[in-house]
Amino acid sequence: MPPPGRPRGRELLRLRERLPAPVTAALAEYERHLSLERDLSAHTVRAYLSDVLSLLAHMAEPVAEDDDQPLQVELTALDLTALRSWLAQLRTAGASRTTLARRAAAARTFTAWATRRGYLPADPGPMLMAPRPHRVLPGVLRQDQADTLMRAAESGAAEGDPIALRDQALVELLYATGIRVSELCALDLPDIDYSARVIRVLGKGGRQRTVPFGVPAEKALSRWLDEGRSALVRPGSPEAVLLGARGGRLDQRTARRVVHEAVGAVPGAVDMGPHGLRHSAATHLLEGGADLRTVQELLGHATLATTQLYTHVTVERLKAIHDRTHPRS
Incomplete structure (x- = not known):
């Protein structure tokens, strides 16, 4: 049987090939639902499908250790017992609370869809309990x-090296806007409105939002576009705002490395990547007096609850608000 973890790459393909035809057809329909109806990213769709395949492989009748043998599994056998057994196996294999909670959520998404489409007579998902993940907020910069x-970053870009100019624009934009690294790397030149000093961002679930940026980020971005970008452009380069050394769209892994190295040079700073800069931006907005609704809009969170978990307010700010607003402070 396949290992209890989330299948990836070739293992994912092999599992799909070994499923019975009706199950394969249902999975293809589910994939279209996630991609077209819910407009999820390709990465998110793969993650959902991987979790479902892990579940189906767990449900399959035991077979000899021959990866070419078909998996004997039927969707109608997907019930609460199967779900609990799957999570128990994952827990025994060492899956963390966060992983178990994520897998359970993916399973509930699938069973809800399968019930609506008539593949399941009843939805066992709402009865599935999983441990709550420990939410560990990333460290923030003062x-x-x-x-x-x-x-x-400005000092590093002073000599005009194209990569240094790009890296300055990268860290300035991440901190100025609080956007996700995936959103930053996906930015195209037409997404920048210089007259209003805002960028148009396509976030999770295909939700578009407009995010402002300040004068320092504007200066860094303008210098990169005026002096640095042309040195990296190659025939066939995309109209991406940020380019890699070979002229393609900047890779997220490169952006993460740039941030890690830049923050690592700051005395006393905790190690962080782009997500830490996003969290720092949100925290500093709150410390400066921004309300949660505004921060929610800037970050692109679907619900205010996510923003409340994602950000934190200093004790000093809470005390100041209490002193200003409570009649018996």
Whole structure:
């Protein structure tokens, strides 16, 4: 049988090939639902399908250790017992609470869809309990550390090296806007409105939002576009705002490495990537007086609850608000 973890790559393909034809057809329909109806990213769709395939492989009748043998499984056998057994096997294999919670959520999404489409007579998903994940918020930069980071990036770009100019624009935009690294790397030149000093971002679930950026980010971005980008452009280069060294769209892994290295040079700063800069931006907005609804809109969160979990307010700010607003403070 396949290992209890999430299948990937070739293993994912082999599992799909070994499923019975009716199950394969249902999975293809589910994939279209996730991609076209819910407009999820390709990465998210793969993650959902991987979890479902892991579940189906767990349900399959035992076969000899020959990866070419068909998996004997039927969707109608997917019930609460199968779901619980799957999660128990994952837990025994060492899956974390966060992983179990994510897999359970993926399973519930699938069983709800399968019930609506008539593949299941009843939805067992709502009865499935999973441990709550431990939410560990990333560390944040202090405002003086963020200033040190931006000054260091500016100093590195002073000599006009194209990569240094790009990296300065990268860290400035991430901190100025709080956008996700995937959103930053997906930005195209027409997405920038210089007159209003905003960028148009396509976020999760295909939701579009407009995010402002400040004067320092504008200067770094303008210098990169005016002096650095042309040195990296190649025939066939996309109209991406940020380019890699070979002229293609900047890869997210490269962006993460740039941030890790830049933050690592700031004395006393915790190690972080782009997500840490996003969290730092949100925290500093709150410390400066922004309300949660505004931060929710800037970050592109679907619900305010996500913003409340994603950000934190300093004790000093809470005390200040209490002192200003409570009649018996």
